[in-house]
Amino acid sequence: MLTIKRLDIQDARVLIAGAREKAEVIGVPMCIAITDEGGNLIAFERMDGGKVTSSIIAIDKSYTASGAKKATHEYGVASQPGSPAYGIGSAIGGRLMVVGGGLPVIVEGEVVGGIGVSSGTPDQDRAVAQAGIDAFLATL
Amino acid sequence: MLTIKRLDIQDARVLIAGAREKAEVIGVPMCIAITDEGGNLIAFERMDGGKVTSSIIAIDKSYTASGAKKATHEYGVASQPGSPAYGIGSAIGGRLMVVGGGLPVIVEGEVVGGIGVSSGTPDQDRAVAQAGIDAFLATL
Amino acid sequence: MLTIKRLDIQDARVLIAGAREKAEVIGVPMCIAITDEGGNLIAFERMDGGKVTSSIIAIDKSYTASGAKKATHEYGVASQPGSPAYGIGSAIGGRLMVVGGGLPVIVEGEVVGGIGVSSGTPDQDRAVAQAGIDAFLATL
């Protein structure tokens, strides 16, 4: 038997609040998704004005980051034409996201979940996701 | 009527054991899938620590390699931008994998099944898949 | 943060071996799938002669049992015409299985994973799944 640490719903709310605060600062209404370390959704919020398509994209970014234990922008680099992971972005029915904005949440070296953000540019999405993680880690 | 040779469950176990041994040597916990020559799953193991997303990716790499009778990294080359097979990686709902780590299992010139490995770099995945095949061929 | 107990790969092998032994006793080659408590696949075997269609069905029975913390045959009862859960069987793209043969694996009152069996009658599938669980619980 394995013993796993995993985000709870209170942690998920902290992550979303931290991300939302950053989204408000930069003035981009975002979709924000939190998954557990198995890639399953814990919490989600679409801020007023967030993109409809980004609901699914944010969830899939978070799924990818937690399930693959890797930031989605790293997959973006690794999957460029000519690179070894070229083509990975259409795996799992297209759920494997290679666009920035998905980050694993890591505590004491273990992935305990993920956060995925979508509606802005990939750089904006990534900055907002990071703000969520920063807010969460500050509570530990 | 055709007469087909196909991996049995004991062969599949040998393939997985050979791959797992190599994965342990390089220190990367892997997802390892074995399919028959028709692309249908025979056996699968996710080593402790293997990526959740890689469960599906390993199965689909094996499906591709056995069904298309071709290593997935060969598709990676053939599907680069400007190449004839560009775009093939999103075929079959994204199941057609063009990332290395899927190899057909060939006996006496015939494809009898496939092995798919995922969780490491494509080169690591491919080396682990090859180790599975080497272990299997050594038993013939 | 939550702390979760989860089947490891060695547990999964014990579950499969126990199920396989029962399948051999009743003379029905089975597909046997083990998922973790998040519904993600850990291990799978299709015994020689197991049905091709049952590969996916076994995985989805295990996914349902672990994810929903409920035996699939209980959903079968609850989803009959006129019952409150009528129609649930086509949820999640058809992955929510309401046919017997999927059981949650429960340790100290917590679901730590699931087992799904397919190829026989639903009663045979369920008996084989239970044999896997019995074999596993005997090792604790």
Added chain:
Amino acid sequence: MLTIKRLDIQDARVLIAGAREKAEVIGVPMCIAITDEGGNLIAFERMDGGKVTSSIIAIDKSYTASGAKKATHEYGVASQPGSPAYGIGSAIGGRLMVVGGGLPVIVEGEVVGGIGVSSGTPDQDRAVAQAGIDAFLATL
């Protein structure tokens, strides 16, 4: 290693010709699909006037019959409300067909493929599928 017998393309043509002849006799233009014993498509014909939706249904009936080694109308009986396999018809993304018209092709006790027919009533579809099998068995 297993040794499997499987329909070849010439066998598939004989099956389709036998089915088509019966379809002409009863005056119902049909979709007729032939799969191998792994459920993969070998041949398909939509007679002029056959239903568009029946293309997929015929393929899935044949997939079910060959992969599950069972006539689809048997699943129809077994999956009625209150019966043990209730709900199986939405498995595998809905590909598991429980409507008559899919039959396994059996030679010397082994399933070597399947035939699926669609566009008429289930009874018509089944009769046309059986005519294909009769024509094929007469050539052995």
